[in-house]
Amino acid sequence: MSADRFVDGIAVNTHINYTDGAYANVKNVRDDLVWLGVRHVRDASPGASAPMSSYAYLAVSDIKFDFLVRSEIAHSLAQIKAVETASRGSVDAVEGFNEINNWPVTYDGLKGDAAGLAAQRAIYAFVRGDPSLAGIPVYDLTGYNVSSVTTRFGSADYANQHVYPQNGEQPGYNANGDAWIKMGIRGVERFDLPLVITEFGYFSLPQSGWYQIGVDEESQAKGILNGLFDAAASGVSRMYLYELLDEKADPRGVDAGMHYGLFTFENRAKPAAFALHNLTSMLKANGGTALNRLEGEAWRYTLTDLPPSGRSLLLRKSDGALELVLWNEVPFWDHTSGKPLNSPSATVFVDLGSMAARVNLYDPMRGIAPLQTQRNVQQVRVDVPDHPILLDVVFPN
Structure with missing residues (x-):
């Protein structure tokens, strides 16, 4: 969507x-x-x-x-x-x-x-x-x-x-x-x-x-x-x-x-x-236009090692950037002790289907600045925690 x-x-x-x-x-x-x-x-x-x-x-x-x-x-x-x-x-x-x-x-x-x-x-x-x-x-x-x-x-x-x-x-x-x-x-x-x-x-x-x-x-x-x-x-x-x-x-x-x-x-x-x-x-447009060459095509990406508790959703920003959202619904609360659980992240490999010009990794729990930026990549390793992270993907024109 x-x-x-x-x-x-x-x-x-x-x-x-x-x-x-x-x-x-x-x-x-x-x-x-x-x-x-x-x-x-x-x-x-x-x-x-x-x-x-x-x-x-x-x-x-x-x-x-x-x-x-x-x-x-x-x-x-x-x-x-x-x-x-x-x-x-x-x-x-x-x-x-x-x-x-x-x-x-x-x-x-x-x-x-x-x-x-x-x-x-x-x-x-x-x-x-x-x-x-x-x-x-x-x-x-x-x-x-x-x-x-x-x-x-x-x-x-x-x-x-x-x-x-x-x-x-x-x-x-x-x-x-x-x-x-x-x-x-x-x-x-x-x-x-x-x-x-x-x-x-x-x-x-x-x-x-x-x-x-x-x-x-x-x-x-x-x-x-x-x-x-x-x-x-x-x-x-x-x-x-x-x-x-x-x-x-x-x-x-x-x-x-x-x-x-x-x-x-x-x-x-x-x-x-x-x-x-x-x-x-x-998720707001950044004021420019990404002009992804996949704008009118179905983006085919592959997720490897996403566990049963893992989830994904694909969003498209109005500037053309693609947002792949990943989250892992592992337990985060111990009802016996009444304390939070720190379940380990799931290591997931994302194949973007073709070479991306840029991939930014965001975590809304940690701020609005990208935690990581990779350029000219097709495969990305992502540690998916117990809440959503966003991969902002831009393909070359």
Whole structure:
């Protein structure tokens, strides 16, 4: 895929209505998003606590919203319409109820899944029937029993899932068979709709044990980078990281929900934020034109000794440079000790198919400058770590 399309598929959750914590400073929210290179956010439809001017302020910076509909459907849709009317093009999507398995809903005399599914049909009909919203896609609700539903026709344009890797595991591959993103996709693939993952993340509160446990900040960064590439390689249209900021202070470290942010409550950028900033910066055009002679051809490259845990994805930047992304989903967290694991890198040999004029090696965990540059090479040896590295390949004209 194009690098621009990949970057456009990166999104993040915000909570502009939470005016009693970090999100009260909407300037920080705006500045953080611009610095990350992320233009798509997911948030609840505007409520009473945050003024409409907060959303307009973000929209001016080309921030676009997936708005969750609240239980007061009519008022919620009216607020979404108001944002779109005030700032045309600022509403990316309208999304049904959030995790009705955790937050039960009622609608039109119904309860549980029946209520959520009926409300979703009503939301879809409203959006499709309103001239100011008619072209905006509708994301499905989350938290209903997908096994009992055969179609989303007349209810959603995109299937929708939440994915939170458990036990400090990698998002796409684990030797025990856990493949969290694939499991999420499998649940809704029979609907034959494009898919969004509207929540994905790790909380940075190191823990030991089983099920939903936290990791350190470095491991959080690795898991988020891997998850973004796993999602793109699996055909996910957009993935919303959870979340931009740690919502409130938690100095005693007792509330896991206050540690999902890419930035701390004080707005310090965690390693995940630095890595994401580095990644989006790397994938921008460099201002020139590479004019690869393989521009219109299928690039045939070969990977040797890539282990089962290894992954690859090919991107093309708008300046013509080719980006071969390699990552190795070996364990990075020891759930017994609650400490990071330093699994060895995999030595992989890359045959580029023909002589490359230049190959730069980048690691978004370490900065935006190339760690290594080779010229006039066809074969490259690469040590692939437990997170993505990028080979920027330019062939002669």
